[in-house]
Amino acid sequence: MQATTLDVTAIRKDFPILQRKVNGYPLVYLDNAATSQTPRQVIDVIVDYYSRYNANIHRGVHALSQEATDAYEQAREKIRSHFNAAHSHEIIFTSGTTEAINLVANGFSSLLAEGDEILVSAMEHHSNIVPWQMLCERNGAKLRVIPMNQQGELEMDTYREMLSGKTKLVFCNHISNALGTINPVEEIIRLAHDSGAAVLIDGAQAAPHLKADMQQLDVDFYTVSAHKLCGPTGVGMLYGKEEWLRKLPPYKGGGEMIAEVTFEKTTYADLPHKFEAGTPNIAGGIAFGAALDYLNAIGMEAIARYEQELLAYATQKLQEIEGLRIYGTAADKTSVISFNIDGIHPYDIGTLLDKMGIAVRTGHHCAQPIMDFYQIPGTVRASFCFYNSIEEIDRLVEGVKKAKDMLL
Template identity: 80%
Template sequence: MLDVQKIRKDFPILNRTVNGKPLIYFDNAATSQTPQQVIDVIVDYYSNYNANIHRGVHSLSQEATDAYEQARIKIQKHFNAKHSYEIIYTAGTTHSINLVANGFSSLLKKGDEIIVSALEHHSNIVPWQMLCERTGAILKVIPMNENGELILSDYDALLNEHTKLVFVNHISNALGTINPIESIIEKAHAVGAAVLIDGAQSCPHLKPDVQALDVDFYVCSAHKICGPTGVGMLYGKEEWLNKLPPYQGGGEMIAEVSFEKTTYAGLPHKFEAGTPNICGGIAFGAALDYMNNIGFENIAKYENELLAYGTEQLLKIEGLKIYGTAKEKTSVISFNVGTIHPYDIGTILDKMGIAVRTGHHCAQPIMDFYKIPGTIRASFMFYNTKEEIDTFIVALKKAIMMLS
């Protein structure tokens, strides 16, 4: 069992007030909060060994390089990648997806087909649309049902010998649906297609094993996993990363440069042009240390309790409708109340110190499916409590009464 009160002491921001009320932070699907243990690592880097990496012979550079590469190994072990050089540091999930999409510009031709799901975040839709515009490839979509689950029989029908790529999120940021990615990957591989899984929403709640999944690409962001913003990861199988051309040109990603010809460095540096977010990479590793110390099985069990409790309490409110009722889901609840606009409720909740997300959550096709402008989204992490949910319910009822 988690000692939640002890864990909460690790997060300084949870002690602050908002509009004179104790902060209740239920916007974890947008970004998680950062524990003091990770903040200390960031401060230590800038206080004691801030230097550029890989090229310096002086001590600070070597210390920074060692810490940065050790963090890469932590990430490799966490996701069970076969090699550390299969872990590419990026600016986050969106950057990772665009890197792969750019690389496939030279590998696809007119008439090739790629598949996304109806549950995707815009960052796992728009880059593939742009790729289709550049190459003449055709984008197809796995539809969803009213519960917010993918219709897998339709996915089976979409797959054929022209399918080259499949892109699906592990967990929907808007609805919390956990997609059956093992089956999706296996079926894609059966027709020779590669698979990219957007793990931005899954990595805070579970621990993906990329080798067991046999996934070709897996991406995530550190700021969803108690780490800093501006850094993330692209995992790619070695054979695929070797096929893709560099995403950007510059320092670090080269072997030799002349005005006649440039040759590129090997993995992972081929995809890491320029000075990286050194501190971010080191803190990413520290955040994984923190969460692994708590234990992802413990996190999942506790967050499922929060999900069940929050769902039960919300459904007692007259006129409230939850969107996303998949059998397998994580601690995200999207809902509306009657005809009240979600923005109005979110604004009043903020006045009471409660942070929720309102809008389409960068998943507008989902909102179009339900024919709604957006939802109120409450998303929980392991540092949230049932008592906070109780306070949230009381505040929500006040907001509804004011707006009715």
Template identity: 75%
Template sequence: MAATTSHTNFDVQNIRKDFPILSRKVNGQPLIYFDNAATSQTPQAVIDAIVDYYSNYNANIHRGVHALSQEATDAYEEARIKIQKHFNAAKSYEIILTAGTTHAINLIANGYSALLQKGDEVLVSALEHHSNIVPWQMLCERTGAILKVIPMTQSGELDMDAFAKAVSDKLKLVFVNHVSNALGTVNPIEHIIAEAHKVGAAVVIDGAQATPHIKPDVQALDADFYVASAHKICGPTGVGILYGKEALLEKLPPYQGGGEMIDQVTFEKTTYAGLPHKFEAGTPNICGGIATGVGLDYMNAIGFDVIAAYEEELLQYATEKLLKIEGLKIYGESSKKTAVVSFNVGAIHPYDIGTILDKLGIAVRTGHHCAQPIMDYFKIPGTVRASFSFYNTKEEIDIFIKGVERAVMMLS
């Protein structure tokens, strides 16, 4: 198995050496990667784990008696335990490995199709990614439940007074992200969970944008469900993490039928396997699951408190520099934010700024960020989004600022 790098002291230049892609050039310029909210880059330790799996013990899991299958099974289940400990889940089988956050959300929504009735209420926030909106709309169409929305404010925060008014005995399910992908706002999920539980509603937390910056404790949060993606926490694409309380997971029917999720199969009747296998039909992304554990090992070796403190420095530095650019407006002004700056400059289209930055080797995200309701609220087509990670530097931000200034000069 690949070794994990340990960093007793935070040295960003040393850490950058762990990420091979950061040494490449784009359009003849050194890559400056500020699209971390879309996906993080991959450290060598994770790449080595992927190569190690396919080179030395590639086999299907849970089914074979031969050595390779047993080795692969052990490594995969060890990764599940790493994830359990990272999120502080009570049981390892409360961790379901999926194909991504979107897959995990749809798994929950599909299960609640059997639990909701006409007139029940489902509450989502106005700060959600499309994958946190569409599955609940589909759920309500199937069941006759009513979808309600927690509105947002001009600062990019949730209107908590409106949330309080929306909590009623009809409320069965609340969905809210821990952190907004478009604005970086950290939502008050502890309060939301506590208030929803007073009326017996379950709460699903989308942690895809939070987990790169925050180490969530699902038991302390009392979250019913918490979902995340490996590719945002130094892991591979195609792997999602679904935590669910045992009692709730037991209530949900299987999402897919097939191998692995069964107990006994006859043409007359099929019985299902216990957790977590009930929700893991078919051959999983074995290598991806193993590599996810290695990615978490890597980030935990640095320390999430250290990561958060450094990224806060980057956020404040970039914010101060950007606000000196005439006509620049930042969207998302909460005092509680992760390292995301979403902005526009005057009437310049964000796509045009992003295109010029790309020519300079600077990767940012432009558009509506799969959060069209947020853009509609601000009456804009989209934003330029720069999102930072612990391997970014202030020197990169300086180059980025000059790039934005150059783009503005060219486009004005």
């Protein structure tokens, strides 16, 4: 198979880390669902910030502060445009998806009452389970789980039956980090709204593979981490409809999120600053915008087509290995393959692959309920990005075969 939709050779030259060796072998990086690699174009933006105009934002009249503020707010506008939010003030900078989810959960703790119901899917990352459990413990709301089938798809008929007047919130990932399943979020959102419930979609795994349109989805909240899409760690965004962001109380108190402070009373700043207390990750925010520029220059549709080619090729080749089982065979999925080989612990396979310079993830991938569903300790997860090549998949397949021969 020859993939021709992208000039992968040229793209790979943008990523310095892909030129290194691990254990004497050229690096094959297939842990992209955990974090993607960073192109030089984004690295240069970070270096440029700290080299030329490092200053705090929104607070200074001097030139450096103005330049930093302009660059940071331009990045917010890039994010708004990429995700097609109606207003830039609906984009809240966070430290990542986990903080964004906790921000919403904290806000809803004052809006829910005992007996209210929260629906969450069975294939969630721990970051979209634990905050809601904590919320339910505080106010007596009930957490209910939308089940999934053996293919790793949500049981939508059961979801429809679960919705009721008690349902106040529905939470679901757009794409499963452990299985690669692309969930039918448009239908999930529409049905929830028909029942009067708000919806948060965890877009951390979706953002690298597709371009989610906030207005088309009509979603209430959507979360993204920059490090999943060629940006830096420690920065992400929460999209929230203006009406919801105005209802939620501030998540953190401090500088920047205030309008006026006295010892008697504090009033809060307008959106988005109401939720952005303290000095933010300024360089990270600017680089987040640069990462979106990089991806859009390549083209998200071209990226999606190529990654589907990688997925199809890798699936075919891995399925030829006797005793190998793939978990997550949804009809609609992205470039993630979780697998095990009969009689071998996933950690052992991952360790031997690392000796061959091949980076994969092993374990439960912060989605332990999925592993419990399949009654396994974890999986080997190979996750592909647009800078991966067919040759790298061939090395993965040969590495798995060698590991199997050594361990059985």
